[in-house]
Amino acid sequence: MxxxxxxxxxxxxxxxxxxxxxxxxxxxxxxxxxxxxxxxxxxxxxxxxxxxxxxxTPRETMIKHTWAQPGAAAGLITGVDTGLWVLMARDGDKPQKVAEGRESWNIPCRLLRHLAAMGYLAETGPGEYKLTNFTKSMSLPVISGGYIALLGGIGRSSIEFHKFLRKTNWRNPIDATKTSMHLAYGTDLPNAFEYLRSIGYGPHTNNHMGGYRQGRLPWMHESIYPVAKQLFPGADSKPDAPLVVDIAGGLGHDIAEFQKMYPDHPGRLILQDLPVVIADVKDLDSNIERIGYDFHTEQPIKGARAYFMHSIMHDWPDDVCKRILSRIAEAMKPGYSKLLIFDCVIPRTGAYWENTAGDMLMMTQLSALERTQDNWYDLIEGNGLGLKIVKIWRCSDTDVENLIECELA
Ligand SMILES: C[S@@+](CC[C@H](N)C(=O)[O-])C[C@H]1O[C@@H](n2cnc3c(N)ncnc32)[C@H](O)[C@@H]1O
Incomplete structure (x- = not known):
């Protein structure tokens, strides 16, 4: 050409x-x-x-990608960091006048002008703006957390991924200790989670975990995984028998939803995550037990009816997943315990953009991946872990995650 x-x-x-x-x-x-x-x-x-x-036109697309979207990110992140969205949401639907230098609006007003030009704020007069539903939602920690953590905290991992690939001979990254995040931020910390905690962005990360799945059906909904048919029959009904252990369950939103949906469940519900995360758990039903636990160590809860993991396997390459899975397999009771993995199963063609986007995040920040069905069978059944996939319970094409039910082989 x-x-x-x-x-x-x-x-x-x-x-x-x-x-x-x-x-x-x-x-x-x-x-x-x-x-x-x-x-x-x-x-x-x-x-x-x-x-x-x-x-x-391609020129417009190029300007959008290289000028407009990074500029919008700058404005949105700054609005979260300064508390501007919370402040504006407090004043509700009223048009609000920017007063540069006013303590609470203390951000360069040009950021807001760009956000209005991009459609994220409504401009109602010179230097005067109204929140849209989107910017109103930015006052919610579960929506705003990702802007601080994923963009402000480790966003350079994807922008500088090409530099990482140059250094690694363009090979698909599979080493959790050497990621684009390590190169972009010059850190020796073990992974992105620890790096984010080290810069004070742990709570924003946890909030994002509670936010990205909003609006989707929870895994225990009867249209996804019918727990009343699959888990409850045959479950030990003694009060001290562990029913569901949510491994690396973050602040506990999944297990809380389970408790709410099935208040009459048999046995115990248990939330596990690193002690530093468990220390941040608030507003969780007191019937749900909390255990600070590192999933690379021996699982303290033996013989639970179900060990559940949501968005955990996708954070790690196969060698690390194998170590995590072997700890669970050791604790499972043959013929009784199930391992339930709630994660993406990417189809061979026609992948949904949220799944491919998740895969890009995993690759550039953690040297990990969203898996295809073949990847899942290789990981679960091809590694001598003594586990087998019983069924993949599929959600709709846009529900992103599927429930992979496994048992001891
Ligand atoms: C992607 S988040 C998923 C959290 C939750 N399951 C969810 O779906 O929202 C990954 C979780 O793994 C936890 N995690 C990371 N390393 C861990 C470890 N060694 N042991 C236990 N949890 C760990 C993090 O603290 C974080 O809560």
């Missing part, structure tokens, strides 16, 4: 011919919006994205 053709392509819409059909589809999909639930909304959203991409 010569320079002239290249430039003509770069300044023409990506796919102008596709526009009429896309608009036609959108008009059709809109009709299902009212009664079609989240699936109809999601279908429309993907078409709307296709429409924007078809209309945009």
């Amino acid at each position: 010569d320079a002239q053709t290249g430039l003509a392509i770069a300044t023409s819409p990506n796919d102008i011919a596709a526009i009429p059909n896309l608009v036609g589809d959108i008009n059709e999909f809109v009709k299902n919006l009212e009664n079609g639930g989240n699936e109809a909304r999601h279908k429309l959203l993907l078409k709307a994205r296709d429409l924007v991409q078809a209309l945009e």
Whole structure:
């Protein structure tokens, strides 16, 4: 392609011919919006994205990626860090005037002008803005935490991933002790979790863990994994018998949801995570036991009906997962205990963007991965752990995670 053709392509819409059909589809999909639930909304959203991409010129896409989105990240992160979103949300839906230098609004006003130009704030007059639903939500720690932790804390891991690959001969990263995060931040700490804690971003990380899954069905919902059929029958009903152990369960949102959904469950519910995380747990039902525990050490709860892990295996490459799994397998009671893994199962084609995005995070920050079905069988059954996959309980295409039910072989 010569320079002239290249430039003509770069300044023409990506796919102008596709526009009429896309608009036609959108008009059709809109009709299902009212009664079609989240699936109809999601279908429309993907078409709307296709429409924007078809209309945009490559030059505009380039400006969006290299100027606009990093600039928006700067404004959004600063708004979280200074408490601006909380402050504005307190004043509700009123237009609010920026007063630079006013202590509580003490951020460069140009950040807000850009956020308004990007549609994240509504501009109501010169230097005057109203929150949108998005910026209102930024006052919630479960939504804002990721901006501080993933972008402000370790965001350079993905931007500088190409430098890491240059040094490692472009090989797929599989060593948890050598990641792009280590290179980008010049740290010797064992992993991104510890690095984030070391810079005071542990609570933001935990909040993000409680936030990214909002709006999705919990694993124990009967349309995903019918616990009343799979777990309760045959479970030891003695009060001291462990029912579910949530290993590395963070602040306990999954186990809390279980307790809420099945208040009459038999046995004990137990939350485990590193002592430093358990120390941060607040507002958890007092019937749920908390144990500070490192999953590389012997599992103290033996013979539970279920050992559950949510978003844990995807944080680690296979060698580390194997070590974690072997600790669980040692504690399982043959013919009784189940291992329940709630994580992505990426299809061979047509992967959903949230799954591929998670895979990019895992690769660039932890040298880990989201796994395909073949990866899961290799990990669970191909490593001499004595475990087998009984069933993969699938959710809808956009529910991201699936429940992988395993037992001792
Ligand atoms: C991606 S978060 C998932 C948390 C929770 N299961 C969820 O789905 O929200 C990973 C969790 O693993 C925990 N973790 C990391 N290393 C650990 C270790 N060696 N032992 C126990 N937990 C650990 C972290 O503290 C964090 O809570």
